[in-house]
Amino acid sequence: MFKEARYCGSIGSYTVKACYLQQSSKKTVIDQWPWKLIWRTKLPPKVICFSWITLKDSCLTQNNLMRRKFQIVNRCYMCLCNSESINHLFLHCTVATGLWNMFFSLFGLTWVMPRSLREAFVCWSSWKVGKSVKQIWSLVPACILWCLWTERNKRCFDGTPTPISTFKARCLITLFGWVNLSPVLSANSFLEFISSIDLCC
Numbered sequence: 001m002f003k004e005a006r007y008c009g010s011i012g013s014y015t016v017k018a019c020y021l022q023q024s025s026k027k028t029v030i031d032q033w034p035w036k037l038i039w040r041t042k043l044p045p046k047v048i049c050f051s052w053i054t055l056k057d058s059c060l061t062q063n064n065l066m067r068r069k070f071q072i073v074n075r076c077y078m079c080l081c082n083s084e085s086i087n088h089l090f091l092h093c094t095v096a097t098g099l100w101n102m103f104f105s106l107f108g109l110t111w112v113m114p115r116s117l118r119e120a121f122v123c124w125s126s127w128k129v130g131k132s133v134k135q136i137w138s139l140v141p142a143c144i145l146w147c148l149w150t151e152r153n154k155r156c157f158d159g160t161p162t163p164i165s166t167f168k169a170r171c172l173i174t175l176f177g178w179v180n181l182s183p184v185l186s187a188n189s190f191l192e193f194i195s196s197i198d199l200c201c
Contacts (some may be wrong), residue, residue, distance in 0.1 A: 037125040041138050043178060050149065051142045055118055057086050059149070077155040078148070089148065090117050095164065096148055102168055103140050106197045107133075136197055139178050147171040 038051045053059055062074040062084040074083040078095040082088055090096055091113055104111045114120050121141055129137045147170065155161050162170070176193050 037121055037138060037141060041142065042135075043139065043142055047142050047146050051145055054086060054090065054145055054149075055121060059086055061086055061089055077152050087116050089152065090145055091120060095151075095167075096144070098164065099144055099148065099168060099171060102171075103144070103197075106194070107137075133197065136175070136179055139175060143171060143175045143178065147174055 038048055038055070041048070043051075050059070058064070062072055062076075064086075065072060066074060076082050076084040076088060076093055078089065078093045082093070088096075091100070097113065100111070100113065114123060124137075124141050127137070147167070151162055151167055172194065173190070176190060179193070180189075
């Protein structure tokens with residue numbers, strides 16, 4: 001690789017930029033990682049960083065804590081049925097699946113849940129949507145991750161689960177705030193926002 005990149009520079013010497021351009025021209029770097037869905041979205045910085053570490057499988061779920069030699073009982077705080085991993089907590093847990101399905105129904109989609117969170121982000125970022133809904137579309141995965149994580153921590157540290165209907169409404173309100181950069185001030189504005197989430201628009 002270095003020998004190939006050495007001759008890619010304008011003066012015939014190795015540069016990091018030349019190496020990157022040479023590798024990305026083969027579409028092995030950019031196409032396989034949904035970085036635009038994370039770093040090119042207008043989200044709070046803490047949400048962007050959380051989405052990134054979650055996709056890198058570094059979020060401190062119970063199975064990741066056990067890898068670090070913590071002695072704990074591994075059980076998902078959301079469904080109380082399976083062990084807690086990145087893919088389970090954010091994709092395959094019944095609470096997570098219900099949240100994803102809520103957005104799929106709002107968008108008018110049918111979706112087969114992929115095996116991993118990374119595959120879900122790759123599929124989401126590769127979907128072509130209209131300009132009218134593109135901003136909302138790009139924020140949905142991060143919104144789902146953030147709301148699931150905050151609810152998970154509430155159940156873990158406070159022991160107070162939120163009713164599912166309230167939890168889903170809170171997720172939609174969070175998305176509304178990120179899209180409009182303001183809180184919900186009236187029921188009408190919120191209902192107009194919900195009706196705008198449609199790929200057919």
